[in-house]
Amino acid sequence: MFIRLESSSAVPVYRQIVDQVRYQIAAGMLRPGDRLPSVRDLARQLPVNQNTVLKAYDLLDREGLIDRRQGDGTFVQASVPTLKKSERIKQLSAILGQAAAQAVHFEISPEELHGLLDRAIKALSGGRSPQ
Structure with missing residues (x-):
């Protein structure tokens, strides 16, 4: 699982974690039964306070997206x-x-960004143009 935090974002860090895990589940990047990093490991990886990761995992658990098993780990819900x-x-x-x-930060024009997105979609869809 890869999570990238934007320190300049107005979105709270725990919410960035939740949103990215949600997206990875919805996109099939995280599949049912996949093990998520422990609170301690993810906090160390990002690096953020363990309570921040715990808050994100609590919210994902309440939403029914993850299953936290005492002594066994945290998994994507079956x-x-x-x-x-x-x-x-x-x-x-x-x-x-x-x-x-x-x-904008990298001074990439809207046309260049659109081209990058189009190429990424084509690469993921076997060379077909996006619908």
């Missing part, structure tokens, strides 16, 4: 609820907003 399209669009919009902010 039957993950399907996200509505509106929720998927909302999550993708947040990710694209972060990408757009980075593009």
Whole structure:
């Protein structure tokens, strides 16, 4: 599991963790039964306070996305609820907003960014143009 935190973001760190884990589950990058890092390991990896990771995991647990087993670990729930399209669009919009902010920072034009996105989609869809 890869999580990238934006320190300049107005979004709280725990919420960034939640959003990225949600996205990875929805995108199939994290599959039912996959083990997530322990609170301590993820806090060390990011690096953030363990309570921040705990707050994120608590929220994901309440949403039914993860299963925390005492003494065994934290896993993606065996039957993950399907996200509505509106929720998927909302999550993708947040990710694209972060990408757009980075593009502005790197002085990438909107046309260049669009080209990068188009190439990435083509690469993931076997060379076909996006629909």
